[in-house]
Amino acid sequence: MVQERETAVVDHYNVNSLGERILDALQRSGLELDTLTPIDLAPVDEFHMGGRAATAHVIGMMDLPVGAHVLDVGSGLGGVARYLAAECGYLATGIDLTPEFVRVAQMLTERTGLTDHVDFRAGSALDLPWPMASFDAAVTFHVAMNIADRPRLYAEVARVVRPGGVFAIYDVMKGPNEGMLFPVSWAETAETSFLATPAAMGKLLDEAGFEVTHEEDRREFALEHHRTRLATISAADGPPPLGIHLLQGETAGIKSRNMIKMLEADQITLGVIIARRQD
Ligand SMILES: C[S@@+](CC[C@H](N)C(=O)[O-])C[C@H]1O[C@@H](n2cnc3c(N)ncnc32)[C@H](O)[C@@H]1O
Numbered sequence: 422m423v424q425e426r427e428t429a430v431v432d433h434y435n436v437n438s439l440g441e442r443i444l445d446a447l448q449r450s451g452l453e454l455d456t457l458t459p460i461d462l463a464p465v466d467e468f469h470m471g472g473r474a475a476t477a478h479v480i481g482m483m484d485l486p487v488g489a490h491v492l493d494v495g496s497g498l499g500g501v502a503r504y505l506a507a508e509c510g511y512l513a514t515g516i517d518l519t520p521e522f523v524r525v526a527q528m529l530t531e532r533t534g535l536t537d538h539v540d541f542r543a544g545s546a547l548d549l550p551w552p553m554a555s556f557d558a559a560v561t562f563h564v565a566m567n568i569a570d571r572p573r574l575y576a577e578v579a580r581v582v583r584p585g586g587v588f589a590i591y592d593v594m595k596g597p598n599e600g601m602l603f604p605v606s607w608a609e610t611a612e613t614s615f616l617a618t619p620a621a622m623g624k625l626l627d628e629a630g631f632e633v634t635h636e637e638d639r640r641e642f643a644l645e646h647h648r649t650r651l652a653t654i655s656a657a658d659g660p661p662p663l664g665i666h667l668l669q670g671e672t673a674g675i676k677s678r679n680m681i682k683m684l685e686a687d688q689i690t691l692g693v694i695i696a697r698r699q700d
Contacts, residue, residue, distance in 0.1 A: 495564025
């Protein structure tokens, strides 16, 4: 069952020739491929609401020392991992289920000269290939929505983060009201969508051995994000060459419209949780 679900998740995210498409879009945006910086990539490699600004907001709350080793679970194209290295001086390791995303993450890391500080591997968040206490911290950015077995996910993160380490979560969560619309950016159907309320998340984290130290509801921010995105996608001259639409294809507009409806109806919300791994 886990394997079937994971295959469906990979099928959802996979985009053929994604690396070539991104390089082409970067060139069409007027950027030199030989001198790319992480900031140049931000419109496409930060695959979560609010992009790089949201990354800065969440990572800023982790308060880690320079040199900390951070695991990015569900690292996608690697925007968050490269941010951790380039802006904060951390070491970052990413793991992601979608092999094409991992290949592109590695290619973009080489092109931005960050391979000494950032590495990626393909694999599942439910079976992390590292021994206990390998990392000082971990993050999940818009990942857990695809994962049914949340106890196992958070147990795996708790296992590989050292006691006292920090875990930052930035995820879509279930709201107080019932109901879901599809497609959304993480799933075509309910088959690969598993949301938990902020309260349920707190309980899951507690059971996994984390103490929640900070929680934020970012529903208004999420609404603003999708209203702006919808306007960009629907603009008469179309979206700019580089953007998340490269990952979402032709249904990008429908996905944002569904998000707006569900946020307005309090069926979903966007949350940040910072937790500390208990000793
Ligand atoms: C919406 S993207 C977010 C990517 C990245 N965190 C970011 O913010 O740019 C969700 C990512 O989670 C990954 N993912 C989903 N389920 C996973 C699992 N069980 N193990 C590892 N990665 C997973 C997907 O392959 C995809 O790259």
